[in-house]
Amino acid sequence: MTIDTFKQIVLASRPDGQPTVDNFRLEQATLPDTPPNGLLLRVLYLSLDPYMRGRMDARKSYAPAVEIDHKMVGETVAEVIESRHPDYRAGELVLAPTGWCDYAVIDGTGVRKVDPALSAPSARLGVLGMPGFTAYAGLILIGKPKPGDTVVVAAASGPVGSLVGQLARIAGARAVGIAGGSEKCRYLLDELGFDAAIDHRAPDMAEQLAAACRDGIDVYFENVGGKIWQAVLPLLNRFARVPVCGLIAQYGGDRNNANDQLAATMRQILTKSLLVRGFINYEFADEHYPEFLRIVSDGIGEGRIRYKEDIVEGLEKAPAAFLGMLEGHNFGKVIVQVAPKP
Structure with a gap:
């Protein structure tokens, strides 16, 4: 040829x-x-x-x-x-x-x-590829969800967020997803088994999130930033874990926006002993990628993970x-x- x-x-x-x-x-x-x-x-x-x-x-x-x-x-x-x-x-x-x-x-x-x-x-570009491994590495290796924890993730209908929520449920935690629009929220609840879904377009998004997380948030998987981070921040429990894999809300805008509330964020990190860990997925690939492939492919085959x-x-x-x-x-x-x- x-x-x-x-x-x-x-x-x-x-x-x-x-x-x-x-x-x-x-x-x-x-x-x-x-x-x-x-x-x-x-x-x-x-x-x-x-x-x-x-x-x-x-x-x-x-x-x-x-x-x-x-x-x-x-x-x-x-x-x-x-x-x-x-x-x-x-x-x-x-x-x-x-x-x-x-x-x-x-x-x-x-x-x-x-x-x-x-x-x-x-699927090797999504749930069994880089996005899937990003979800696995951030949640399992950094977030370390335990039974009874509340795990929150934004962009929850996307390839990273959707797997974060499903892995949280498999670990015995509550999964609260934030997505854009009623159709995506219904998908989180009806298809993926999230415990709660919040529409980030709703004017009372912050209040809805607080109502869905009455016992606070133990793990917040950060991939958006912006107003969603501001709604999450006061709800984080002591010793909460925050894996940070992206800030898509800020990719095209003013990265020095005062609304990002750096001072308030740093105060909460200190007073609540928060673990905030930025990561790039390939940091964990050599040791954990085969385990990820096995666990997630088995979950797909068993019907516990959908994409x-x-x-x-x-x-x-x-x-x-x-x-x-x-x-x-x-x-x-x-x-x-x-x-x-x-």
Whole structure:
């Protein structure tokens, strides 16, 4: 099979506040030859995730920013078309950091085989992939929920938050989810088994949260920030644990907003002996990823864990789908189907 060119989406300009479709550009480029120990991949599914917003800014972070006119970063499920690597064969499916494109030539770094018998391949970008492991690492390894605890998570219908709540229930804790809209709240209650669901769009959101957490909050999985953090803060119990994996409410706005109440937050951390632990999921991957895969895949097979995917067809639709995700328009894990499954 001869492939000379490929399509990719690059960062055309850096956003000023909230990104727009004009910050991206779809272009065609020449595909390089497959080097020794390299792979030629056809991308099937592209994962869209909030962390990508941070990579669009030229600021110091835990990972380098995407350069202007360079391909947007991202993990994919791909089919091996040609292999010059001893560990991979043509026809196999792999997880690979190809970025936003339809074909890619890469070496074996960061590549993992995908077992189609374990799950639908797209699930390896969501519940059994980076978002799922983020939920597992933050809740189980940092939050350490105990029977009878109250666990609260925002963006609760998304790929991270939905698994946080289900793992909390499996651990014997109460799961309180915060989501946007009545449909998502019903999904948390009726499909995922959360104990309570709060609509963050409700004008009395803070009061509803307090009523759902009458004994306070023992674990708050932070992935939003903003007004939700302000509603959670006074409800945290002494020795509460706060795994911090994201602050999506602040990704496109003023990061120095006084409404973030830094002084009040620090006071509560001190007086309530709170554990606030920021983390990046790969810190725990070497030791805990196999255990995560086993526990969550078993939970899916037994019907105790459910997941939802929001699939968009066509690489060219990735920018609009990404912007919609940042604004909360998605319902489930956002995945771009770049090519039909082989």
